[in-house]
Amino acid sequence: MSSSEVVLSIRGLSKKYKVPGREVLVLDNISFDVGEEFIAILGPSGCGKSTLLRIIAGVEKPDSGVIEFRIGHEPRIGFVFQSPTLLPWMTVLGNTMLPLLARGVDAGEARERARRALTLVGLGEFEDFYPNELSGGMKQRVNIARALAIEPDILLLDEPFSNLDPLTAETLRSEVVDLWLTGVVPLKAVIMVTHNVEEAVLMSDRIIILSPRPAKIVKEVRIGLKRPRSRKMPEVQALVDEVYSYVS
Amino acid sequence: MLYELAVATLMSLYRMFAAYLLSLFIALFTGIAMARNRAVEAVLLPILDVLQSVPILGFFPIVLVLLVDRLGPGIGGELSAIILIVTSLVWNMIFGVYASVKSLDPSIDLMANVYKLPFPLRLAAVYVPASKTSIISNSIISWAGGWFFLTSAEVISMGSQTYKLVGLGSFIFDATDRGDIQALTAGVTVLFLVILTTYLLLWNPAVVRYTGLKILPGVESSYRAVDRAVASAWRGIVKAMLRLRVKIPGGVAFLTLIPLLPASIWLSGAGAPSFSTWSANLTYYLYMFIENVWVTLIRVYATLLVSLLISLPLSYLSVRSRRVGFIACTAGELLSSVPAVVWWPILLPIAFTYPWFVMFFVYLQGALWYVYFNVMIFGLQYMKKDILELAEIYGVKGSLYFKSIFLPALLPSILAGLLSASGGAWNASIAAEYIAVGGLKIDMGGVGSLIDKLAARGDSAGLLQVALYMSLLIVLLDKLVWSRLFKRLGSRYVVE
Numbered sequence: 001m002s003s004s005e006v007v008l009s010i011r012g013l014s015k016k017y018k019v020p021g022r023e024v025l026v027l028d029n030i031s032f033d034v035g036e037e038f039i040a041i042l043g044p045s046g047c048g049k050s051t052l053l054r055i056i057a058g059v060e061k062p063d064s065g066v067i068e069f070r071i072g073h074e075p076r077i078g079f080v081f082q083s084p085t086l087l088p089w090m091t092v093l094g095n096t097m098l099p100l101l102a103r104g105v106d107a108g109e110a111r112e113r114a115r116r117a118l119t120l121v122g123l124g125e126f127e128d129f130y131p132n133e134l135s136g137g138m139k140q141r142v143n144i145a146r147a148l149a150i151e152p153d154i155l156l157l158d159e160p161f162s163n164l165d166p167l168t169a170e171t172l173r174s175e176v177v178d179l180w181l182t183g184v185v186p187l188k189a190v191i192m193v194t195h196n197v198e199e200a201v202l203m204s205d206r207i208i209i210l211s212p213r214p215a216k217i218v219k220e221v222r223i224g225l226k227r228p229r230s231r232k233m234p235e236v237q238a239l240v241d242e243v244y245s246y247v248s
Numbered sequence: 249m250l251y252e253l254a255v256a257t258l259m260s261l262y263r264m265f266a267a268y269l270l271s272l273f274i275a276l277f278t279g280i281a282m283a284r285n286r287a288v289e290a291v292l293l294p295i296l297d298v299l300q301s302v303p304i305l306g307f308f309p310i311v312l313v314l315l316v317d318r319l320g321p322g323i324g325g326e327l328s329a330i331i332l333i334v335t336s337l338v339w340n341m342i343f344g345v346y347a348s349v350k351s352l353d354p355s356i357d358l359m360a361n362v363y364k365l366p367f368p369l370r371l372a373a374v375y376v377p378a379s380k381t382s383i384i385s386n387s388i389i390s391w392a393g394g395w396f397f398l399t400s401a402e403v404i405s406m407g408s409q410t411y412k413l414v415g416l417g418s419f420i421f422d423a424t425d426r427g428d429i430q431a432l433t434a435g436v437t438v439l440f441l442v443i444l445t446t447y448l449l450l451w452n453p454a455v456v457r458y459t460g461l462k463i464l465p466g467v468e469s470s471y472r473a474v475d476r477a478v479a480s481a482w483r484g485i486v487k488a489m490l491r492l493r494v495k496i497p498g499g500v501a502f503l504t505l506i507p508l509l510p511a512s513i514w515l516s517g518a519g520a521p522s523f524s525t526w527s528a529n530l531t532y533y534l535y536m537f538i539e540n541v542w543v544t545l546i547r548v549y550a551t552l553l554v555s556l557l558i559s560l561p562l563s564y565l566s567v568r569s570r571r572v573g574f575i576a577c578t579a580g581e582l583l584s585s586v587p588a589v590v591w592w593p594i595l596l597p598i599a600f601t602y603p604w605f606v607m608f609f610v611y612l613q614g615a616l617w618y619v620y621f622n623v624m625i626f627g628l629q630y631m632k633k634d635i636l637e638l639a640e641i642y643g644v645k646g647s648l649y650f651k652s653i654f655l656p657a658l659l660p661s662i663l664a665g666l667l668s669a670s671g672g673a674w675n676a677s678i679a680a681e682y683i684a685v686g687g688l689k690i691d692m693g694g695v696g697s698l699i700d701k702l703a704a705r706g707d708s709a710g711l712l713q714v715a716l717y718m719s720l721l722i723v724l725l726d727k728l729v730w731s732r733l734f735k736r737l738g739s740r741y742v743v744e
C-alpha cells in the first residue's frame with residue numbers, strides 16, 4: 001500500500017474534559033496524515049486513544065484543531081467498537097443492517113448488503129441468530145460486519161481484539177488484515193487503536209506512538225515488512241523491541 | 249337497556265384506550281428525554297415526583313370546571329375525563345421508560361451516534377425495545393388503575409353542577425342511584441367481563457413472559473395475534489417516520505412538557521378565584537386542614553402496613569407454587585380494576601353497621617395494588633433461579649430464608665411499591681372518607697372528607713388551598729422521612 005495520496009489530514013488536535021473541579025487535558029496538539037494505509041495508534045490505556053477515534057468519527061468535538069478528509073465526498077466511516085455493542089433484541093442481520101437504514105438505504109437493499117458483509121466475516125449462516133446466542137468472537141465479527149456493510153472509506157477500530165481469548169484474537173487479526181489486503185471492501189484507510197505492541201507491528205503499515213495522558217505523538221515507526229508476518233520472524237521481533245523502547 | 253349498556257361499554261373502552269395510548273406516547277417521549285438530556289432530567293424529575301404523589305382527585309373538579317367552561321360540556325368533559333385517567337396511568341410508565349433508557353450501556357449511544365441513527369430509527373431500534381419490559385409491566389398496573397378511576401372521571405359534581413359522560417361508570421352510578429338492581433347487576437357484570445377480557449388477552453401473556461408463571465392454553469394464540477398486530481403497526485409507524493425523515497430535535501424538548509399540562513391547568517385554576525378571597529381565608533382553611541389531617545395520616549400509614557401484610561405472604565407462596573402465582577396475579581388484576589362505585593353497592597349492607605370497614609376497603613383499593621404488583625411482577629423477576637438454587641443447595645429454609653433471601657431480593661420492589669402506594673392512599677382518602685351514593689352517606693372525617701365537602705359546596709378556593717396543603721405535606725414527608733429511609737435501607741440491602 002502506498003501512502004502517496006493523503007486521505008485524511010489531522011492538524012493541531014487538542015481536547016480537554018471538564019471533570020468536577022478541574023479540567024483534564026487528554027489530547028495535546030496531535031497532528032498526522034493518513035495515506036492509503038493501515039495505521040496503528042499505540043498508547044497506554046487511558047491516554048486518549050478512544051477520544052481521538054471518536055473525534056475522527058465526528059461524534060466528539062475537539063477544542064482546537066482540524067480534521068480534513070480528502071476523498072472528494074462526505075466520508076463513510078466504519079467503526080468497530082471495543083465491545084461488540086450489539087442490540088440484544090435484534091438478530092445478527094438486523095444489527096448489521098442498522099447503519100444502512102440510518103443512511104436511508106431501503107430495507108431490501110440494506111438486507112442484501114448486510115448479508116454480503118456477514119459473508120465476508122464468515123457469519124453468512126448466522127444471520128437469524130440473536131447476539132446472546134453467539135460466542136464472543138462471533139459477536140466481534142458482527143461488529144466488524146456492521147462496520148463493513150456501509151462500504152466505508154475509512155475503518156476505525158478501537159482495541160477490537162482486546163476482549164477476546166488469545167486464539168480467537170489471532171484468527172480475527174489475520175482476517176482483518178486479509179480484508180484490507182484483498183481489497184474486497186473499497187477501504188482507503190484503516191486506523192486501529194491498540195495498547196498491544198505486537199498487534200501493532202504484525203498488522204499495520206505505520207505505528208503512531210502516543211505518550212501517557214495528555215497524549216502527544218512520541219514517535220512514528222514505519223513497518224516496511226512483507227505480509228504475512230508472524231511473531232517468530234526476527235524482523236518482527238526486532239521491531240517489537242524497538243517499539244517497546246519508545247513506549248517505556 | 250341493552251343498547252344503552254353497549255354504548256356505555258364502548259365509550260368507556262374508547263376512553264381507556266385513548267388515555268392509555270396518550271400515556272404511552274407521553275411516557276416514551278418524556279422518559280427518553282429525561283434519560284438523555286440532563287437539563288430536562290433536572291427540571292422534570294422533581295416535578296413528576298410531586299405530581300405522582302399528589303391527590304389528583306382533589307384538584308380534578310377544578311380542572312373539569314375550567315375545561316367545561318372554556319370548551320363546553322361535550323369536548324371539555326371528555327377531555328377532562330381523559331386527562332384524569334392519564335394522570336392515573338402515566339407516572340409509573342414515565343419512570344419505567346426513564347429508568348430503562350437511563351441504564352442503557354453508554355457504548356450503545358456511541359454506536360447510535362457514530363452511525364448517525366436518525367431519531368425515528370433510534371426510537372424503534374434502541375429506546376422502545378430497551379424499555380419494552382418495563383412498559384409492559386407498568387402498563388398492567390396502570391391499566392388497573394385506569395379502570396379504578398374511570399368512574400370518578402365519568403361522574404363529577406362541583407357545587408350544584410354534575411357532569412356525566414356516557415360510560416360504564418356513570419351507568420353503574422345511575423343504576424345505584426335509582427336503586428335499579430337489574431341494571432346494576434348488568435352493568436357490574438359487563439364491567440367485570442371487560443376488565444377480565446382485556447387482562448387475559450392483553451396483559452396476562454406478558455405477565456407470563458416476565459414472571460415465568462403459567463399461561464392459559466387458549467389465550468396464547470390471541471396474544472400472538474396482538475403481538476403481531478402491535479409489531480407490524482409499530483414497524484409501519486417507524487417506516488413512515490423514516491421515509492418522511494422526520495427531524496424532531498426541537499420537538500422532543502417541547503413534547504416533554506406535555507405532562508406539565510395538568511399542572512398548568514391547575515395553576516391557571518389557582519388564578520381563577522380572586523386573590524383577596526384567597527388571602528382572607530388563608531388561616532381559616534389552614535386551621536381546617538390541620539384539624540382534619542392527622543386522622544387521614546394515620547389511616548394512610550395503616551393502609552400501607554396492611555398492604556404489605558397482604559402482599560408479602562402471597563408473593564412468598566407464589567415463589568413456591570406457580571399455580572398460586574397465576575391465580576394471585578389474575579385475581580389481583582381483576583380486583584384492582586374494580587372501581588369504587590362497584591364496591592359501594594356490594595358493601596352497602598354492612599356500610600351502616602361498619603362504615604369504617606367500607607372506608608378502609610376503598611383506601612386499600614387505592615393503595616394495595618401498587619405494593620402488590622411491584623412485589624409480584626417486578627419483585628419475583630429478581631428471585632432469580634441461581635438464588636433459589638443457592639438456597640436449596642445450602643438448605644436455607646423457613647424464617648432464615650424469608651429474612652436472608654426473600655426480603656433482600658424483594659426490597660427494591662417493596663420500597664418502590666410503598667412509595668407509589670403512599671400517593672395512592674392519599675388520593676384514595678378523597679374517595680374513601682366521604683361516600684354519598686343513593687341513600688347512603690358516610691362521613692368519616694379527615695382531609696379527604698373535607699375536600700369532598702368543599703367540592704360539594706362549590707368552594708373552589710377552599711378546595712384548592714386544602715389540596716395544596718395536602719400536597720405540600722406529602723412532599724415534605726416524602727423528602728424528609730421516606731426518601732432518607734429508603735436510601736439507607738436501599739444501600740444496605742439492594743442486591744445486584
Ligand SMILES: Nc1ncnc2c1ncn2[C@@H]1O[C@H](COP(=O)(O)OP(=O)(O)O)[C@@H](O)[C@H]1O
Pocket residue numbers: 017018019026043044045046047048049050051052213
Ligand atoms: N466523557 C468524558 N468525560 C470526562 N472524561 C473523559 C471522558 N471520556 C474520557 N475521559 C477521560 O479521558 C481520558 C482518555 O480516555 P480514553 O480516550 O477513553 O482513553 P483510552 O481509550 O486511551 O484508554 C481518560 O482519563 C478518561 O477518564
Ligand SMILES: [Mg+2]
Pocket residue numbers: 046049050051158
Ligand atoms: Mg479506549
